[in-house]
Amino acid sequence: MFTKEPPNLSVVPVYPMREQVMFPHMVLPLFVAREGMEIIDAALQGDQLLVLAACLEGKEPCPWEGLSRIGTVCRINQVLRFPEGGGKVVVEGLQRARLLGAAQRFPCILARIETVSEVDSRGLVTEALVQSVNALLKIALAYGRPLPGDVVKMIDQIEDSGRLADLVAVYLNLGMKEQQHLLELLDPLERLKEVYLLLTGEVQKLQVRGEVQSEVAKRLGRTQKEYLLREQMKQIQEELGDEDPRQSEINELHRRIRQAEMPEGVRAVAEKELARLERINPSSPEHTVARTYLEYLCTVPWNRGTEDHLDIGRAEVILDEDHYDLAEVKERILEYLAVRSLRKTTKGPILCFVGPPGVGKTSLGRSIARAMGRKFIRISLGGMKDEAEIRGHRRTYIGALPGRIIQEICRAESSNPVFMLDEVDKIGQDFRGDPASALLEILDPEQNDTFTDHYLDVPFDLSRVMFITTANILDPVPPPLKDRMEVIRLAGYSDEEKLKIAFRYLIPKEVEENGLEAAGVSFEEGAMRKIIKDYTREAGVRGVERQIASICRKIARDVAQKRPPRLLVTPAAVEEMLGPRKFFSDVASEEDRIGVVTGLAWTEAGGDIIFVEASRMVGKKDLHLTGSLGEVMQESARTALSYVRAHAVEFAIEADFFEKSDLHIHVPSGAIPKDGPSAGITIATALISLLSQRPARRNVALTGELTLSGRILPIGGIKEKVLAARRAGVTTVLLPERNRENLRDLDEETRAQMTIIFVDTLQEVVEATLLPGRPNRAMGDFAGRGAVPGSAAL
Template identity: 65%
Template sequence: MTDHSTIVVPEVIPLYPLREMVAFPYMIFPLFLKQEEIAIFEEATWHDNMVALAMLRTELTGDMLSSLHAVGTACRVTQIQRLPDGGAKVTLEGLSRIRLTGTIEDKPVTLGRVEQIREFSEKTMVSEALVSSLNALLKIALSYGRPLPDDVMKMIDYIDNPARLSDLVALYINLPLEEQQTLLETVDPLERLKKVYMHLTAEVQRLQVKGEVQAEVTKRVGKTQKEFILREQMKQIQEELGEEDARSAELTDLRRKLDAARMPDEVKKIADKELRRLERINPASPEYTVSRTYLDYLTGMPWQTGTTDNRDINQAEEVLNEDHYNLKKVKERILEYLAVRSLREKMKGPILCFVGPPGVGKTSLGKSIARALGRKFIRISLGGMRDEAEIRGHRRTYIGALPGRIIQEIYRAGSNNPVFMLDEVDKVGLDFRGDPASALLEVLDPEQNFSFTDHYLDVPFDLTNVMFITTANQLDPIPPPLRDRMEVLPLAGYTTEEKAMIADRFLIPKEIEENGLGTTPPVFEPAAVARIIGDYTREAGVRNLQRSIGSICRKVAKEVTQGKEARQTITPAVVEEFLGPRRFFNEVAAEKDRTGVVTGLAWTETGGDIIFVEATRMKGKGDLILTGSLGDVMKESARAALSFVQANGSEWDVADTSFDSANIHIHVPAGSIPKDGPSAGITMVTAIVSLITGRPARRDVAMTGEISLTGRVLAIGGVKEKVLAARRAGVKKVVLPTRNRQDMEDVPDDVRNELEFVFVDDVREAIAQALQ
């Protein structure tokens, strides 16, 4: 270390202007120079290695002396190190204060005329007290976290010169440049020590206040708040740097979606509250994902977004006719809805229930309705659904919680007025997880679903604009409260003519296209289609008919790819060649009249069908034997039939005692298929009477009806399906209860013209029609 008391500064030394710092005596510091500035410090070798450093007062002009502060510092150049970029690093040691008195222009170096300022100090009680207090304040500042190098603290402990101590402490106090220059210009060491003491006192006071506040905040702020403060600070720093992290962008995007979602006011308040909560959650926390997903659903729901209905009734009718043949009642109901919609803007969506056997077009009809209305189509299957949460969703407290299917599908569709089809509503299950059918009560009630609340969203959503359509094969399994909320539209099976028309207009073109025969389409003869319908399919719908047509098209495609000549025409012979032997026979036409065997009509989930009730007698003790997988209701009908015949046996010359020594056995073939229902009552009575009288029953006469013990014939259901089944089986005459006469309106005209219908009130009339 240089002994500053013996330093003599030359009168002329190189001059270097400082811009961002003030140089003090006793200060050792580096400077990084540009290439053109190196010459100033190389010139110092001719002036005892000394240069004059003075801070700029203003921007450097032609007159350097007027641009610099008058008081500066003479420094010794201790080292010059060249850098790869052409500049240099020079190390300097502050020696003594100087006063600039003039300049000498000597390109490229400016020399300064300087006058060395000598400092004289003597130890007094005041200076000693100030030095002692300054040392104490520095240690206090250090205890509050004000960092000072270790060597500086050691030096301060041994320095008792006020001039040197004041300059050394001034280096480590955060003072503005102007304040530092003022200290440099203060020549009296004692006065300078007082100023440093005042600045350090203010610094310590600030550190004390900051420490007290920090201590108080630390008590109140937990780990989460501390992380939040740090994240906010980081966010502020990133904003200052022009950077924005992914989380900030995500939150900004959520806020934008929230403002654009057009939510109801009460929902908007909940969403705003949840977003503020999300901003405080650590992204690494599982709660962050839960809250983020919840806000995604809230902002993505179509609260006010929907499609515009096509109100052109004629165009809608064309669409429905284009997609489906017949189904007049259903189409009429849709057109009625459109008509009301065109007259009244705000109306509640209807809840329609299509009931009918498989393959009659219930599901595809829903798609056609959506196309006719110009709405989006949603379909979910309720078959086998047993969890209530599938409808209402899970509460967000559960891990992996999601909304119910209703809200999920509307969210995906992005429309608040879709056509929503709930398929197979009659096959909803029930177990310990709740009753989905009960959860549907609110969904399918126009008086309640304006505020449908999903457990996950936990806010009401208006479903009144949604057009709900449900489908079922039968009504009985649907709970009465749910059935009461729906408008039931039955879809019966198709007649042979209707099937032929559907095949010609829809099925054949579709299968030809799907099997790659569009360039050379084969022509199906009407007889070939009739052959497929009569001999290879026996159903209420057209699903198996489509499969059979598709099978023929695939075989034609196979022949084409094998290089064989393509079939141009599909004849009945080609049908038999491709589909094999006929699968169904005309049971009635193929059989002869027999005693004790009567043709009945039954309704099944797949449409109507014919059944044969067979009765025989053997020796016994008057027992009634029932076989054929009969249900309880059908067994009771058999017992009632036998009791009626026993009570009225005299009408057919049968003695009461003839039943005591014989057992009556009633069997319904296809024993592996469960059968139930009361509509076979008159068929069983006729079979028993045919048996005991020996009169054969006509096989071309089919009957259906429930009986009472007095012989009255009661009404039954499924008339159209049963009549169509009778026609398919080749029946000529159908016996029906008189109370079902009004149901004949549903039977197509061609079927009514082809069959003979007899309506009876008493079972004796049915017996007279069936027995020879």
């Protein structure tokens, strides 16, 4: 019991202890880090007092909630500061204290405390316990328990039961929680009883150890010292229930196999491999291979997965929040959730999002995972050439690993994630195998429930995984792989859709990423229309996002340099910050010309307009094709010429126009390869325009394939092509009659602003595209003039 209370203990600094508990009357050197010196300095500014309390959490720094509520008030006796920061502080424990509340939490904790006074109750029980503890200490010393000599003398002189219990507790081999428990026992008699029980257990362990040593010595003799030490360790581990490291590793693998919830067949393989591992010498390379294999088997989430959120209304809200439009994709996901709500065992669909870059294919996968409450995995297949990256390496190879599919599922710790395979159209192939063929089993709902990775060599059920693949075009994808996927096409966005996406998603995102939330940056609608029309030409919105980011960075620089920023982005400010316009797309305002027809093409980046030019010169019935045309477009050009020659009279063209002439068909931008089955009527119309001297309307764009019999075949990419025509200022588009059903792919605003004409014959195309003919005085004297007036080159 203290005769004098420590002064000024209402509010003191608190120093958290992580490895040891401080008891009263204990002198302890503390090695304090640089951050902890703030607490020491706070104590030195007062009465040189602080509270040492145990930190029960692993957070750094220790929060107020992680501190024990019983600590020890200590006095700082000595401080030695180190040059590199931090220092050594010697503290002396004074008295227990109860932490009532935090007066300050930062930069160091100041606590309101009250000291706990102890009264030593003298009696027969107390005296008996004191004598018993002293006797046990002497027994422990006899068995070799290390204890400083001055401590032994001090213990013999102490009669206070609480102080004796604290002193013995310091030198017992106790853990942090046991020490804190003793500190929190405020009754000295109860604390001495607890110390007596702990000391009794310690003496019993020392006795067993002595018996083990004696038994081993009798068994082996004095000359076998090395073997003696091993046997001694073995006996100790048997008595204490411990195991050697190798056996501990085997037991740990046993436990993990039991807890991994493996299928019966897989568990049998794992136990067989574990029995084999026990027989392998640890120094053998085969030991590491077998152990790594078993660890992978235990890591695979055989039956661990997330629970699907089957609230269709919530999923619809999430999809609408993350993406604008994309009605077909959202409808498909909601249908899947509806079926899952009715039947729990539905296999995961294999969706394939096909569309140009920047339309939101990859980000849509993340939204699907969020809407379903599943984990999201994404890997890129672009440039992948090794089949082992999909199916894994066989264990006979050094450094073998499972394939990317199993690796990512193990990393996600879920057997039913949303798994996105990006760029499936860009898979390579070489002597190491064909990854596309390896995907056939993975992306087949009827087979992937028994997918076998080469490394694991046991089946794993992939049917619960929702696979999503993405591609820009489907042509490079092998037909068997294409047959296993449900293709959903994501066409490009119209200018109005881009405008809404920009204001709803892109502008807030870039303003936040460039630190301009507080500045109040805003964009005028005219400014965004200028960015979309004059600075980008794309089907998606990636380029629009880059231009918005460029403007935001320039505004951020003005803010950082304390210059007046342009917080309202106007069309004039756009041109000032982004420079001159990059695209001139209003082709409809140009002059109507003979032999030049506006066509529509589909590319990996969406729709685009092309100009087909035809020219005629004196020659010997040759057809010249330039502009990096592929085989399909070259065949379309020859088919168009044959059809025009066969029906020359119907188009008011001389029947023998090709006898002494050469024709040249050119598609500009010759460095860019062009191909596809949709330029037949465009080439034929350019030839008719040239040969009949009828100018072609520049505000009319064509697309469709022509046969020798005059039929106009349907084509694909209708939405992309119509949007490209609209961006270019074209008001009228001619489409094959059989594509009439594709009109529903267009939004209402596009259908209202564009004139769509469906044609079934080339005569209809000519009448809608070509203007009335000019006086054709060149046809009669062509041989003498060498060229037809009006033959055009753009």
